[in-house]
Amino acid sequence: MNASTKVIATENDPRWRALLERDAQADGSFYYSVKTTGVYCRPSCAARRPRPENVRFYDSREEAEQAGFRPCRRCRPDAPSLATQHAEKIAAACRLIADSETFPSLEQLAQSAGMSKYHFHRLFKQVTGLTPRGYAAAQRKQRLDNALQKADTVTDAIYDAGYSSNGHFYGESDQLLGMTPSEYRQGGSNAAIRFAVGECALGSILVAQSARGVCAIFLGDDPEALVHELQDRFPKAQLIGDDADFERVIAKVVGFVEAPQIGLDLPLDIRGAAFQQRVWRALQEIPSGATASYADIAQRIGSPKSARAVARACAANLLAVAIPCHRVVRSDGALSGYRWGVERKQALLEREAQE
Numbered sequence: 001m002n003a004s005t006k007v008i009a010t011e012n013d014p015r016w017r018a019l020l021e022r023d024a025q026a027d028g029s030f031y032y033s034v035k036t037t038g039v040y041c042r043p044s045c046a047a048r049r050p051r052p053e054n055v056r057f058y059d060s061r062e063e064a065e066q067a068g069f070r071p072c073r074r075c076r077p078d079a080p081s082l083a084t085q086h087a088e089k090i091a092a093a094c095r096l097i098a099d100s101e102t103f104p105s106l107e108q109l110a111q112s113a114g115m116s117k118y119h120f121h122r123l124f125k126q127v128t129g130l131t132p133r134g135y136a137a138a139q140r141k142q143r144l145d146n147a148l149q150k151a152d153t154v155t156d157a158i159y160d161a162g163y164s165s166n167g168h169f170y171g172e173s174d175q176l177l178g179m180t181p182s183e184y185r186q187g188g189s190n191a192a193i194r195f196a197v198g199e200c201a202l203g204s205i206l207v208a209q210s211a212r213g214v215c216a217i218f219l220g221d222d223p224e225a226l227v228h229e230l231q232d233r234f235p236k237a238q239l240i241g242d243d244a245d246f247e248r249v250i251a252k253v254v255g256f257v258e259a260p261q262i263g264l265d266l267p268l269d270i271r272g273a274a275f276q277q278r279v280w281r282a283l284q285e286i287p288s289g290a291t292a293s294y295a296d297i298a299q300r301i302g303s304p305k306s307a308r309a310v311a312r313a314c315a316a317n318l319l320a321v322a323i324p325c326h327r328v329v330r331s332d333g334a335l336s337g338y339r340w341g342v343e344r345k346q347a348l349l350e351r352e353a354q355e
Helices: 003-012 014-020 061-066 082-099 106-113 117-128 132-150 154-160 166-177 181-185 223-233 247-258 274-284 294-300 307-315 342-353
Strands: 031-034 039-041 055-058 192-200 203-209 214-220 238-240
Touching (some): 003 014, 014 055, 031 061, 055 061, 082 106, 082 117, 106 117, 106 132, 117 132, 132 274, 192 223, 192 247, 203 247, 214 247, 274 294, 274 307, 294 307
Parallel strands (some): 192 238
Antiparallel strands (some): 031 055, 192 203, 203 214
């Protein structure tokens, strides 16, 4: 292969662009050697960019070394990548949070990772999609769920979950649980949830409302299955159906499904972890008739590396249409999964596009 052919082949290889852009996300997927220096590097290596005719690509370090090249002293391709090192440090910090009886301060977490507070905070959010405080709150919520089921009293559960005082907990409990701790502990006992099942252009629809607002909008093919899903969520709640007044609420929701441009003027009871709520607020800002990718939403909420976590938050949404997770698509515009069926997602987007 002559020099000009070699240049063309290298420049047409998609790995060449990753090399030019020093793409750290490509680290580990391939390595490249430089004929004139006798070394091989990671794609993200900050060394001077080589001439294309001197470059050769390899799938592994072993292949590069077998070809006679030694590891670059600058990017250290024979050591764990910087991204891997960061991920390991953040994973260790997450374990420290999970295993501590009282949650460590930001300064303690940063010190354990050998970083400054600013750098640790930024990296933690980049890797997990949450701030250290948000991650700690999610861990505490999980502990609280377990403690409320096992502790002898609500007070014991509060302290077992890591809250420093009753006042601190009760300041957050309504948003965390959507009801009093005693009611939550009893599976929603004494919580009145009104609901009704109807039909719309997308099939069967169930709408449920707590004292705080609409807490569930489910879509499906089987009305009975939708009711069972609501019962599973609050097994001891007082579910009230066949309420004539509530029929007006479901009529509003059905009207919104049929004509999204009219909007939905109803209070919503939105419950979820801090990261989920950030995602859901971003979804509500997507205009009818428009779409956004998971990566777009991750960027909007300030966590550009958390597209997968955004997808999980969309899947956890219980308020179909009201929180429009159907407006989130893949980066190439293709439809992805939808809690209530991809066909319904397609129908909703087509309906909104015709407004």
